[in-house]
Amino acid sequence: MARSRLLPDNFTLALVATVTLASLLPASGAVGAFFEKATVGVVALLFFMHGAKLSREAVIAGIGHWRLHLLVVASTFMLFPVLGLVLRPVLQPLVTPELYTGVLFLCVLPATVQSAIAFTAVARGNMAAAICSASASTLLGIVITPLLVGVVLPQASGTVQQDVLGSIGRIMLQLMLPFVAGHLLRPWIGGFISRHAATLKYVDQGSVLLVVYTAFSAAVVGGLWRELPLPALAGLLVVCAVILGLALTATTWLARRLGFSKEDEITIVFCGSKKSLVSGVPMAKVLFPSEAAGAIVLPLMVFHQMQLMVCAVLAQRYARRPQAAAPQG
Template sequence: MARSRLLPDNFTLYLVATVILASLLPASGRLAQVLEVVTTAAVSLLFFLHGAKLSRQAIFAGIGHWRLHLVVVAATFVLFPLLGWALKPLLQPLVTPELYTGILFLCALPATVQSAIAFVSMARGNIPAAVCSASASTLLGVAFTPLVVGVLLSQNAGMGDPLDAMGRIGLQLLVPFIAGHLLRPWLAGFLQRRASVMKVVDQGSILLVVYAAFSHAVIDGLWSQVPLSALAGLLVCCAVLLGLVLVTTTWTARRLGFSKEDEITIVFCGSKKSLVSGVPMAKVLFAANVAGAIVLPLMLFHQMQLMVCAVLAQRYAKRVQAPVEVPAGVAAGPQR
């Protein structure tokens, strides 16, 4: 079982196949224009459905745990960007400038929702707090990600005005999310009965955006500009970044006296970066000819975080629960 969790999942294989397809048959001309409209609509539909799926009870159940949420937000939007900036002199020589721009973009992204909650559940952590933290991170990313990317990038790197990008991201992601949540009373039952619809939209929209981004990049000579040594260096960069964040979030949770269940939530929500939010944000924030190189670090980090966190979740799940204290004067039961 542990070994199977280290293997790429089906969606990762679909992503690899999409990159190969875009490399061999990139979309251009009229097809690229149609694909632009279709991907925008698909991403908006995705966030509409995510809003409809999010339970208001789950929000209220976890919203009061403000100390935990502050730690997760700090890890997501402060610790990650600081590490990306501080490690630049050490890690940038391992990759191309475009790929390190993608790493900085990765550092500015919000946390995942589905996988973070799934791992917290697997590890027997604080699930209501995880739902609240991960969902809040997605919403905060609409405002924080463009601003943090603007601060991290000393040069334009194909990026437009962060404030203008914030408005476009809000229109494409946040407005559909809120609309879906407001319509939840009418849609929740349908989504529960038709879980496959959510999965198709979820994965299909990301694959469409990845295909469009890599099509532009391939036409502009992406693979001739990215040597194999840079791809190997990218693997090292992602591993160093993920390892430092996991160690730091674990140490911080214990230092601040959080329970083991809260520590699990902080570690898994604070170390994740969202492919679902990141790919469409890259499409908005960066010019089409550089978007492919920008999302490549995110795709690699996405698979790495899934594999590493699967192992961590299993280790947490095997922990022994604290014994129940027996009041003084009460005889203990027979030992077995």
């Protein structure tokens, strides 16, 4: 029994296989575009099902859970920049100055939306609060990230010209609209969703695997394994691991210290420790000269893959807790 607990579960093995596949056979060109669209569709289905699963009381509680949202925003836009600046004397010697500029840049980015919510679903966390918190982080990042870049990286040039209405529209279409549609159809399909919950969990896990493959493919095609010599890559891995480990530890400790439930803790950990590759790459192209953007984005690419892999394992550990601890909604 003790030995079996040390063996990786099927989902972890599937995750490793997905990363290996993306490294050897990354999706690029038309295939990559197809997987990008497929990811959007699968995540939309995920939100639709959870909208049908959650009761009206749970949705209202998720929107009004201001203490949780405040902690997630503080972790995303305060804790990360502080970690990057305070640890700079220790971590910067491990990488080049250009790479550490990229590390500071990732520290001021908003949280991811798709993977944070998918991991929360796998771990049986507070889905309503996760959708509200992750979406709000992305919207706030449109304004807060450029301001933080000016404080943390005053040498950055240019002005971020984000399509605010376009970003809001994409979030509404991809996340909120399917969620609301599923919730409105709950009286007719809610029973089916509940009866087939054990089978439908594979949609949650499948969405995570698809996000990992699509994101890792884009990183490999973008030169993840050829941009860096081995010593610099090893140093970058250490830097990203230290920052991610401290962020996960801090969010977990704060959630427990402040008396949040286990479901809320899961949401705080997964929404408060993520950084968005989708938002970060366009911002980097605007804020930094084109010849420097590659090295600046590379830490974000490495951190993004690392957070997906680590949080996938954490989600499985949370999911193995007794079913009685699941949210009643």
